[in-house]
Amino acid sequence: MSVTVRNFEERDAERVARIMFESFKTFLGDRIKEPETPDYWIQCSTRDFAHSVTRSFVAESDGKVIGYLCATANTKNGLGTLNVIGVDPACFAQGCGSALFAAADAFWRGLGMRKIYTCTSHVNLRAQAYYKKMGFVEEGRLKDHFHEGIDEIQLSKFMKKG
Numbered sequence: 012m013s014v015t016v017r018n019f020e021e022r023d024a025e026r027v028a029r030i031m032f033e034s035f036k037t038f039l040g041d042r043i044k045e046p047e048t049p050d051y052w053i054q055c056s057t058r059d060f061a062h063s064v065t066r067s068f069v070a071e072s073d074g075k076v077i078g079y080l081c082a083t084a085n086t087k088n089g090l091g092t093l094n095v096i097g098v099d100p101a102c103f104a105q106g107c108g109s110a111l112f113a114a115a116d117a118f119w120r121g122l123g124m125r126k127i128y129t130c131t132s133h134v135n136l137r138a139q140a141y142y143k144k145m146g147f148v149e150e151g152r153l154k155d156h157f158h159e160g161i162d163e164i165q166l167s168k169f170m171k172k173g
């Protein structure tokens with residue numbers, strides 16, 4: 012599958028809302044009831060304030076949006092955050108997540124980030140394998156965090172210099 016990545020635009024919001032709902036349902040099941048609104052995704056995709064810069068990317072294949080990643084860079088302390096990523100479940104394991112990560116990686120490097128943080132649910136084995144492949148290691152756990160009965164694994168990656 013040929014995947015290209017570009018910056019998120021407002022016209023992507025409806026499709027992104029659907030992808031995020033379907034992809035998160037794959038590990039949260041009925042805990043996730045309905046999609047966030049397109050406006051939610053517009054608002055959280057590019058929200059710069061003080062030292063915090065947020066950029067979002069979509070992956071496309073055959074002209075169709077199939078994935079989304081939202082990343083933040085704190086230019087004061089050098090900490091980048093992978094806020095959220097989701098791929099259309101029909102396109103899992105075909106390189107879309109890797110292509111989105113490469114775009115975020117270039118964004119973080121461009122702003123001189125020294126460390127990247129994210130977290131994932133303990134039941135989400137697919138994402139754990141993905142983050143490990145992207146170079147993240149576990150730093151800690153948060154009990155019953157976003158949902159009762161689901162712990163969050165805190166993951167980080169130190170950026171190599173040069």
Ligand SMILES: CC(C)(COP(=O)(O)OP(=O)(O)OC[C@H]1O[C@@H](n2cnc3c(N)ncnc32)[C@H](O)[C@@H]1OP(=O)(O)O)[C@@H](O)C(=O)NCCC(=O)NCCS
Nearest residue numbers: 034096097098103104105106107108109131138140141144
């Ligand atoms: C996690 C997710 C973003 C990965 O995206 P993807 O497009 O499937 O990932 P890729 O095809 O680029 O795979 C990259 C690497 O991740 C790992 N990986 C991906 N899926 C895997 C699976 N089912 N089992 C084991 N490893 C897997 C592999 O190491 C893979 O590298 P390889 O192809 O060289 O073996 C996607 O599965 C997803 O959207 N999941 C639901 C939403 C989600 O969990 N988001 C993160 C919540 S914190």
